[in-house]
Amino acid sequence: MSSQQKALVLPKKQGSFELSSRSIPSPGAGQLLVKIQSAALNPVDYKIKDAGIFVTQYPAVLGADIAGIVEEVGEGVENFGKGDRVLAHGKFSNDFAAFQQYTLTDASFTAKIPASESFDSAATVPLGLDTAVVGLYGDQLGAGITRPWTKSTDADESKTPIVILGGSSSVGSYTIQLARLSGFYPIITTASPSNEELVKGYGATHFFDRNLSGKQLLAAISEVTDGPVKLVYDAISLPETQSVAWELLADNGTLVLTLAASVKENEGRGRRVIQTFAGPHAAQNEELCSSSWAMVEKWLSDGTIKPNNYEILPNGLEGIIGGLERMKLGQVSGTKLVAHPQETQ
Template identity: 80%
Template sequence: MSPQQKALFLPRKQGNFELGSRSIPSPEAGQLLVKIQCAALNPVDYKIKDAGIIVTDYPAVLGTDIAGIVEEVGEGVENFRKGDRVLAHGKFGNDFTGFQQYTLTDARFTAKIPPSESFDSAATVPVGLDTAVVGLYGNDFGAGVTPPWTTSAGGHESKKPIVILGGSSSVGSYVIQLAHLSGFYPIIATASSSNEGLVRDYGATHFFDRNLSGKQLKAAIGKITDSPIGIVYDAISLPETQSVAWELLANNGTLVLTLFALVKEDEGKGRKVILTFGDAQAPQNQELCGSSWAVVEKWLSEGTIQPNKYEVLPNGLDGILGGLERLKLGQVSWNEVGCSPSGNIVNA
């Protein structure tokens, strides 16, 4: 194996991406070296470039949704071996990111890809699923719901309604599926009318068009259930969706957001606003995400969790630039786009 690899660099803050080369890292204890086959793109990738957020060390390699083949196994890793097909949630830091040919992954946040899934489909899972997991089950960055994998009984939230705004988005699709696992009912989701079938396939029991006003949506939901809406997960979190979510939320309820809050918590009604943070590597999330990653292979194998819808685009690392531009211009109807250095781009 050559000691050098191709990579797509962001050379400076708010600079333009450039192709180059860098050394292939070696795995330390608890890590894997993965030959990347596909790395999904997220909106945060173009926001890092345009706004200069999150990343502080340059030149930087981005990309945190990873699928590939295990090339080397670090000390103490017992459940993976060379040749395994895996998916992983990377982290910002050039040795652990996806826009290159090889990357290191943390074995705790890596899972085997079952034969039923491709590298492309698997790459749509990590960031979206972790953001859904943390937003629903996290105590620091989420609603604190009891995770469904913690007991064989399941159904912790039986008969409790939940509303997911943006049900066809990457994060929204996983929230729907986890809500089903947790026993929520009804599971109410919004999306564009063209995505109704997709959202219902993920497990939404009721669907409403995303263009309904807060008042209209509240009236429609009132015909389904008279139970208070204790959790609204706004996977879009734009000003208009936050306003709708806040109107739906019951006293003492929790609104989970993926972007900064524009609504304010109100002491009188006891409603909370949580900005979730789906980084599996964050200290507050490591225990929760470690336990969820332990069941990812099983979920995918059994079809309990379905990966996102995706599209394959050409030109490998070069194709990332066009994919990010499409995301920025709103030309992708899902939440992620991804690429493979060997020539595949996936958007999900």
């Protein structure tokens, strides 16, 4: 194996992506070296490029969604071997990023891919699923509800409504599926009308057009449930969706956001707003995400979690540049874009 690999690099803050060469890293204790077959794109990738957020050292390799083959196993790793097909959640660190041909992964946030799934479908899972997991179950960065995989089946959330704004997004789709696992009912979501069947396939019990105003949505939801909406997960989190979410949220309820809050908590109604952050490597998330990652292979194998629909980008790593531009322009809906780093010319 060569000591060099191809990588898509951001040479400077708010710069332009370029194809480059960098050394293949070696795994340390608790780590794996993975030959990346599929890397999925996320909105955070173009936001890092455009706004210069999250990343502090340049040149930088981006990308969090990894699927590939274990090439080398670090010291102390017992449950993975060379040749295993795996998916993993990367991080904002060049040796652990997705937009290159080889990467390191933390064994705690890596899972085997069951035979029923491809590298491409598996690559759609890590960041979206972790954002849903932390947003729902995180004590500090989430709503702090009971984890359904660590308790008996009599679900605490039974007959409790949940509203998920943006159900066809990657984060929205995994939030719907976890809400089903937690026993929420009804599971109410919004999306474009063209994605109604998609979100119902994930487990939404009720669908409403994302273009409804807060008042219209509140009226529609009141016909579905008379229970107070104590939990809203806004997977889009733009100011306009946040204002709709805030209108729906009952007293003492929790609004979970994926972006910074534009609504204010100071209304004396006991409602709280939480901006989640899905990095499993963050100290607040390590224990929760280690626990959920131990379930990922089983969830994918038995269909508890269905990966996102996906579209393959051409031209290996170079295809990521155009893919991120399409995402930024709002030209991708209900689908994850996936690149094949090994196909880079």
